[in-house]
Amino acid sequence: xxxxxxxxxxxxxxxxxxxxxxxxxxxxxxxxxxxxxxxxxxxxxxxxxxxxxxxxxxxxxxxxxxxxxxxxxxxxxxxxxxxxxxxxxxxxxxxxxxxxxxxxxxxxxxxxxxxxxxxxxxxxxxxxxxxxxxxxxxxxxxxxxxxxxxxxxxxxxxxxxxxxxxxxxxxxxxxxxxxxxxxxxxxxxxxxxxxxxxxxxxxxxxxxxxxxxxxxxxxxxxxxxxxxxxxxxxxxxxxxxxxxxxxxxxxx
Amino acid sequence: xxxxxxxxxxxxxxxxxxxxxxxxxxxxxxxxxxxxxxxxxxxxxxxxxxxxxxxxxxxxxxxxxxxxxxxxxxxxxxxxxxxxxxxxxxxxxxxxxxxxxxxxxxxxxxxxxxxxxxxxxxxxxxxxxxxxxxxxxxxxxxxxxxxxxxxxxxxxxxxxxxxxxxxxxxxxxxxxxxxxxxxxxxxxxxxxxxxxxxxxxxxxxxxxxxxxxxxxxxxxxxxxxxxxxxxxxxxxxxxxxxxxxxxxxxxx
Numbered sequence: 001x002x003x004x005x006x007x008x009x010x011x012x013x014x015x016x017x018x019x020x021x022x023x024x025x026x027x028x029x030x031x032x033x034x035x036x037x038x039x040x041x042x043x044x045x046x047x048x049x050x051x052x053x054x055x056x057x058x059x060x061x062x063x064x065x066x067x068x069x070x071x072x073x074x075x076x077x078x079x080x081x082x083x084x085x086x087x088x089x090x091x092x093x094x095x096x097x098x099x100x101x102x103x104x105x106x107x108x109x110x111x112x113x114x115x116x117x118x119x120x121x122x123x124x125x126x127x128x129x130x131x132x133x134x135x136x137x138x139x140x141x142x143x144x145x146x147x148x149x150x151x152x153x154x155x156x157x158x159x160x161x162x163x164x165x166x167x168x169x170x171x172x173x174x175x176x177x178x179x180x181x182x183x184x185x186x187x188x189x190x191x192x193x194x195x196x197x198x199x200x201x202x203x204x205x206x207x208x209x210x211x212x213x214x215x216x217x218x219x220x221x222x223x224x225x226x227x228x229x230x231x232x233x234x235x236x237x238x239x240x241x242x243x244x245x246x247x248x249x250x251x252x
Numbered sequence: 253x254x255x256x257x258x259x260x261x262x263x264x265x266x267x268x269x270x271x272x273x274x275x276x277x278x279x280x281x282x283x284x285x286x287x288x289x290x291x292x293x294x295x296x297x298x299x300x301x302x303x304x305x306x307x308x309x310x311x312x313x314x315x316x317x318x319x320x321x322x323x324x325x326x327x328x329x330x331x332x333x334x335x336x337x338x339x340x341x342x343x344x345x346x347x348x349x350x351x352x353x354x355x356x357x358x359x360x361x362x363x364x365x366x367x368x369x370x371x372x373x374x375x376x377x378x379x380x381x382x383x384x385x386x387x388x389x390x391x392x393x394x395x396x397x398x399x400x401x402x403x404x405x406x407x408x409x410x411x412x413x414x415x416x417x418x419x420x421x422x423x424x425x426x427x428x429x430x431x432x433x434x435x436x437x438x439x440x441x442x443x444x445x446x447x448x449x450x451x452x453x454x455x456x457x458x459x460x461x462x463x464x465x466x467x468x469x470x471x472x473x474x475x476x477x478x479x480x481x482x483x484x485x486x487x488x489x490x491x492x493x494x495x496x497x498x499x500x501x502x503x504x
Contacts, residue, residue: 011432034310038335039336039337040336040338041336041337041375042336042337042338042339042374042375043299043337043338043339044298044299044300044337045297046296046298047294047296048296049294056315056316057312057316058313060308060309060312063308064308066307084291084292084294085291085293085294085295085296086292086293086294086295087294088294093346094371094372094374095370096372097372097373098374099374099376116370117370118347118369118370118371118391119346119370120346120348120349121349122293122294122346122349122350122351123294139370140432167396186489191491205484209263221447239434240323
């Protein structure tokens with residue numbers, strides 16, 4: 001199974017700790033990794049078809065404190081599509097003058113939608129097909145970038161159609177909000193004042209967030225499985241869509 | 253003035269030497285850098301709004317031998333648009349199931365085309381507007397990915413319209429070919445057997461390409477100013493469009 005990780009915060013925050021936790025799971029997920037960081041409207045997008053355990057790019061992400069308010073990461077165990085750069089999540093497109101980024105964990109069966117508009121897959125995965133279809137349907141539903149609430153409403157109609165084809169744990173962001181859709185395995189955590197110490201689930205690494213934060217900071221972390229041992233992670237119900245803005249959960 | 257660098261080769265080749273040469277010019281070009289590497293249909297796209305002289309990302313690019321057949325790099329001295337990630341070249345879009353990448357050196361005056369299709373700028377530069385307009389016009393001219401020769405023909409009609417608005421030195425690639433348009437400052441070099449030693453123009457670094465190549469290798473390098481001292485760089489004439497495929501010049 002692939003592993004997803006997302007972060008949404010009210011002030012630009014680095015994900016070196018969480019990404020280190022994610023990358024320790026890369027032994028079983030050796031078919032590439034990717035991570036996208038929004039910085040305002042801009043985007044940094046790193047993909048590598050080497051394992052996050054050994055890639056020099058992954059080392060950079062663990063050590064270079066890139067501050068971002070929306071991050072989406074993915075480590076891949078290929079189920080559909082060969083191991084190559086064009087099949088590595090997250091995928092990226094532009095719609096309404098905003099970059100959009102999506103990563104998927106799961107497997108869609110018999111999903112071959114009619115892609116008649118401006119969004120065509122470059123690789124061969126079911127995930128990129130699903131992303132292109134989502135972008136196409138969002139573009140049809142709204143003529144310019146709508147509010148987060150309107151987008152959430154449209155997504156709540158579109159995502160069940162994807163989910164009906166199989167397992168569809170997904171993270172999506174346009175740099176304004178982060179949408180997370182649970183299917184089989186997805187958890188979230190809200191970190192806020194008073195911040196404490198947290199220890200990675202799979203590694204002997206801990207951090208005291210109180211030393212790196214102010215009382216105003218709010219951070220949401222979303223991951224396939226809880227990344228830390230001692231924090232109150234909440235599981236998504238199957239088919240649940242949650243929206244994170246400014247490090248907070250804004251809608252169910 | 254910004255600095256452009258492109259590379260096109262018949263076998264995947266790294267650009268550590270050329271990028272090192274480019275980055276030495278970053279003292280005057282401190283407003284960010286970007287580099288895109290095609291690997292087959294896939295794309296690695298690194299952007300940073302810090303100088304290529306000091307960025308950890310630039311260090312990675314100088315040291316990690318990423319092998320690619322099409323590379324486009326840019327170091328920026330801002331003339332239009334604030335210094336931010338979304339204004340950092342090269343820009344990237346998807347069209348016909350292929351990624352497209354473009355970087356521009358120059359300044360377009362009074363260029364505000366009607367962008368009525370699926371390609372909208374995320375940032376504020378004239379360069380990204382020009383790229384979106386090019387994608388829009390290519391999408392109107394062909395219903396699916398045409399041959400390199402057909403694309404070249406269409407581009408030879410579109411590029412003069414951009415050039416008429418000002419300085420337009422440009423590199424464009426879809427991973428199948430690299431198109432270069434000269435306006436004021438652009439040079440190219442074809443490296444092939446017998447390979448020899450080359451020394452960077454601005455730095456005391458040299459490389460003996462004979463030790464890193466086979467007799468079949470062909471590499472084209474395009475740059476704002478010649479990157480090496482002892483090789484036969486050729487200047488573009490104003491308005492000249494050249495197309496590189498497999499490390500060779502295929503059309504004038």
